[in-house]
Amino acid sequence: MLTALEEVEDLDEALGPWGETLSNKERSIILKEQRSWERALEIFEWFKKKRCHELHVIHYNTVLRILGKAKKWSHLRSLWDEMNVERIAPINSTYGTLIDVYSKGGFEKEALIWLQRMTKQGMKPDEVTMAIVLQLYKKAGEYRKAEEFFEKWSESS
Template identity: 50%
Template sequence: MGAFCLRFYGLWRLKNVEKTLDLYYCKLTPKEQTVILKEQNSWEKVLRIFEWFKSQKEYAPNVIHYNVVLRALGRAQKWDELRLCWIEMAKNGVLPTNNTYGMLVDVYGKAGLVKESLLWIKHMKLRGIFPDEVTMNTVVRVLKDAGNIIGQIDFIRIGAMVGTGGGNNFSTLGTSDVERSVKKPQLTATYNTLIDLYGKAGQLKDASDVFADMLKSGVMPDTFTFNTMIFICGRHGYLSEAESLLNKMEEWGISPDTKTYNIFLSLYADVGNIDAVLLCYKED
């Protein structure tokens, strides 16, 4: 960032914000304008600067700036102001992106407004936009924080993110659009979330299918992945499969951690295998 922009921050304590902006606006790039919006510590300042930006003839509203403003309003739980900003955004012909919807899901969810949060996903559907992987993870986290495991799994099935037999309810999209939009997850964290959710719901087969799909897609599992699968298999009475996963884990150079051994300690103790329990203590 240029020296002029750094000097702008030094002048920020001045009461006449508009006068300060007058001095520097023509020198600011769109990226620097975004940084200035993001750096504000109150929603009032964000709105004030944004309104000034819009008053300039050279300024062209863009989705990045609207995202910053909407996030600031959402974090401050200024829902009326947020709705007005959303309406204005539409009037100005600025289209929301996956980042916009993901952010709205996030701020409403963190405010405890789970139902309202999920309505943004419905709005995406009506606009023919399919949630990307980051947005999907945001929704799953919101549902997880709300303790709604079944809702999380239903959402995953709606998204048809992996081939576990779930349908796709985005019927407003054409078949070719769905095929282009629905992609396999590329993040280990996404698969870990799915496996964990199916495990907590007692759905071993679905969890195993997701794990197999993960390997088939070339996404590398980590210690969390193996710990979750070992725990799920063991709790369903498939101890030999759990041990096989440990061997595979070591073959792939993924080091077991304390949690791995604690899981086996618990599993072996449940079946009364004292020798195996003692062996786990030594290895841990």
């Protein structure tokens, strides 16, 4: 299947043999394995067009990460807006992904805004997101904030 996607540009032709039988896990793997953000987005759009392929928050998270790594911020924001329109609720890892890609993309303030949104939703950063936030504060020279964040996070764990 992955070979077909590399060799055949037309998605109907490349994914046709598997038709409507792709599992959620297979869709996730297909998206994660794409070498270019354009192809990943094209496949994601194909899944949406084919109503037989239900997309879950994990698929959105995967594409958000791909777009963030490629620094395609307008596409990322559009996808976030689409999630809201489609009523696909973000989960802990969605916010962790956004914090991570914005931080690594050099947008520390935006990353911290995503952290605020996460906590306003009543979600607590997991260990991975906590480490990302600590690195973010450290990178910004905000050592006291990093310490306060870690203490608060540790107390609630």
